[in-house]
Amino acid sequence: xxxxxxxxxxxxxxxxxxxxxxxxxxxxxxxxxxxxxxxxxxxxxxxxxxxxxxxxxxxxxxxxxxxxxxxxxxxxxxxxxxxxxxxxxxxxxxxxxxxxxxxxxxxxxxxxxxxxxxxxxxxxxxxxxxxxxxxxxxxxxxxxxxxxxxxxxxxxxxxxxxxxxxxxxxxxxxxxxxxxxxxxxxxxxxxxxxxxxxxxxxxxxxxxxxxxxxxxxxxxxxxxxxxxxxxxxxxxxxxxxxxxxxxxxxxxxxxxxxxxxxxxxxxxxxxxxxxxxxxxxxxxxxxxxxxxxxxxxxxxxxxxxxxxxxxxxxxxxxxxxxxxxxxxxxxxxxxxxxxxx
Amino acid sequence: xxxxxxxxxxxxxxxxxxxxxxxxxxxxxxxxxxxxxxxxxxxxxxxxxxxxxxxxxxxxxxxxxxxxxxxxxxxxxxxxxxxxxxxxxxxxxxxxxxxxxxxxxxxxxxxxxxxxxxxxxxxxxxxxxxxxxxxxxxxxxxxxxxxxxxxxxxxxxxxxxxxxxxxxxxxxxxxxxxxxxxxxxxxxxxxxxxxxxxxxxxxxxxxxxxxxxxxxxxxxxxxxxxxxxxxxxxxxxxxxxxxxxxxxxxxxxxxxxxxxxxxxxxxxxxxxxxxxxxxxxxxxxxxxxxxxxxxxxxxxxxxxxxxxxxxxxxxxxxxxxxxxxxxxxxxxxxxxxxxxx
Numbered sequence: 001x002x003x004x005x006x007x008x009x010x011x012x013x014x015x016x017x018x019x020x021x022x023x024x025x026x027x028x029x030x031x032x033x034x035x036x037x038x039x040x041x042x043x044x045x046x047x048x049x050x051x052x053x054x055x056x057x058x059x060x061x062x063x064x065x066x067x068x069x070x071x072x073x074x075x076x077x078x079x080x081x082x083x084x085x086x087x088x089x090x091x092x093x094x095x096x097x098x099x100x101x102x103x104x105x106x107x108x109x110x111x112x113x114x115x116x117x118x119x120x121x122x123x124x125x126x127x128x129x130x131x132x133x134x135x136x137x138x139x140x141x142x143x144x145x146x147x148x149x150x151x152x153x154x155x156x157x158x159x160x161x162x163x164x165x166x167x168x169x170x171x172x173x174x175x176x177x178x179x180x181x182x183x184x185x186x187x188x189x190x191x192x193x194x195x196x197x198x199x200x201x202x203x204x205x206x207x208x209x210x211x212x213x214x215x216x217x218x219x220x221x222x223x224x225x226x227x228x229x230x231x232x233x234x235x236x237x238x239x240x241x242x243x244x245x246x247x248x249x250x251x252x253x254x255x256x257x258x259x260x261x262x263x264x265x266x267x268x269x270x271x272x273x274x275x276x277x278x279x280x281x282x283x284x285x286x287x288x289x290x291x292x293x294x295x296x297x298x299x300x301x302x303x304x305x306x307x308x309x310x311x312x313x314x315x316x317x318x319x320x321x322x323x324x325x326x327x328x329x330x331x332x333x334x335x336x337x338x339x340x341x
Numbered sequence: 342x343x344x345x346x347x348x349x350x351x352x353x354x355x356x357x358x359x360x361x362x363x364x365x366x367x368x369x370x371x372x373x374x375x376x377x378x379x380x381x382x383x384x385x386x387x388x389x390x391x392x393x394x395x396x397x398x399x400x401x402x403x404x405x406x407x408x409x410x411x412x413x414x415x416x417x418x419x420x421x422x423x424x425x426x427x428x429x430x431x432x433x434x435x436x437x438x439x440x441x442x443x444x445x446x447x448x449x450x451x452x453x454x455x456x457x458x459x460x461x462x463x464x465x466x467x468x469x470x471x472x473x474x475x476x477x478x479x480x481x482x483x484x485x486x487x488x489x490x491x492x493x494x495x496x497x498x499x500x501x502x503x504x505x506x507x508x509x510x511x512x513x514x515x516x517x518x519x520x521x522x523x524x525x526x527x528x529x530x531x532x533x534x535x536x537x538x539x540x541x542x543x544x545x546x547x548x549x550x551x552x553x554x555x556x557x558x559x560x561x562x563x564x565x566x567x568x569x570x571x572x573x574x575x576x577x578x579x580x581x582x583x584x585x586x587x588x589x590x591x592x593x594x595x596x597x598x599x600x601x602x603x604x605x606x607x608x609x610x611x612x613x614x615x616x617x618x619x620x621x622x623x624x625x626x627x628x629x630x631x632x633x634x635x636x637x638x639x640x641x642x643x644x645x646x647x648x649x650x651x652x653x654x655x656x657x658x659x660x661x662x663x664x665x666x667x668x669x670x671x672x673x674x675x676x677x678x679x680x681x682x
Contacts, residue, residue, distance in 0.1 A: 106523075132584070134587070147522070179573055181488070181568070189488050211572075212577035213579050225573070228529075228530065232566075232570050233573055237553070238553070239554030240585075243475060243557040244586075255609065258606050268592045268593055272589060275588060
């Protein structure tokens, strides 16, 4: 501390308004935080003026914005000066300690991989995020960076995820589980069985296979899976949360009894809504890169964006990348990884 | 009608009690329904005596029960006379129109495949079940029978699922979606892209790729995916439902305000609980087999088991397998399937 974060002012459905507002909220919680804001100065300047604690923030002007639906390959060729790219470059140049963007996920991941590079000893970066469960929260990885995985890549996810849970979530001996379709060791694809065998040899608290409903039971602290399954589970989960809360709201509004019950129980309903507020879990991290890059949900609001900033701060405070490197570069870990395939 | 169902009296965590009670409940709704009950006569006889409408049900005695954690390969070698196996055989012998079991999923699927055989023109049977969404319900397939799939197999799932939605759920032109990690056609694994291209050539209402949160939005009526993703999404979804409802209960019980709100809004909370009651969605069907086999959740109660019986009845009423065969055997469909790979 103090940390300086590069912010993509133009990324996301409701940028730049919610981005600037989110910066204000985050800085209210962590006053030592500094920003380097990238984007259209004409739009950003009047916005930052609204908030006393960020009105003198450093703005780096650029006209280019990454469209939400642009393919990574096209963005790479055509957008050399986008707010997103410049923000990521600020980290590689040492001008900022980390970067936060709510923009196009595929493009952001590609820029981050190319510019920040992968940590030594890591095959592939992964997307990690926190999810709520009965007893607190767990992390799930990968959430979409790697559609196809090898046993070795899954083991790397497990090692990195364990360190994340230990140092960012402060779990003392985080339990690691491999997502499968049956908790018996005999089921599931070959890739998972090989990863299972390798994980038993590592000095971490490996729980074994878990099933989909173990995520919310809190059976483990670290849920390891491929990027396809992780992505559909995360998005389906968000959908189910919304389905149930919308139905609850509709049901209570459907009659005078319901409306009265809501009025009386209001503080309880608010506690519940807060507990599962998706904004609280906003902020996915590109784990395994030599730099701190956090992705905010594109459709979030200022509060959600401010929580994504918090994620970057927590990771910087934990010196996560340094700890991942130390663990991954250990000879015993490298030997095991190389023995897998 | 009348239909006769073979029932595995001994399958599931709470068998035979909830099985027999479930038969009673189902027969109360569909009085013409007949049963052939397989299992330990000494245990089943006193149970059926409790319910007037099934007290004279035909019981086929056997001592063998498939343990919940037995591997399919071992069950195949060692259990020739299990209640589950005999119940499936009753269908192949024409003694029953369909079979329902709450027993070991892997063993039940294997017995069903071996004994009932796959419908002509279908490569692999799939597990299908209904799930609730904003506007009603959709079906998801595959839920765990096929961990790895080819483009052709996904297209077969889509064709069979569309017929299921049309004839069992009475949707007039069911929309079919392929589960992917991005709705843009450029994303996702090669298998999905090839299935996407093939599905555009079929005369069905193909919506294209959908993402995890589209399931609960009700974007499509038929969600097509591989058995791994389908299984983890379904189980994770059940877990999230439980998480939210448990938290709602706990929050309301945590104070006098909450308790009062619950008392006043009781009918509304019951409506809500009923809407998402997992028992209502109990009953997965082995789609693609030459026979009607329905799997009940192993941990369900009598109500849940009775709904699994309803699923079998609905499928028999719809003459689903006949309709699937007619569609799949069409020359145009076979030509397309063979062109895929």
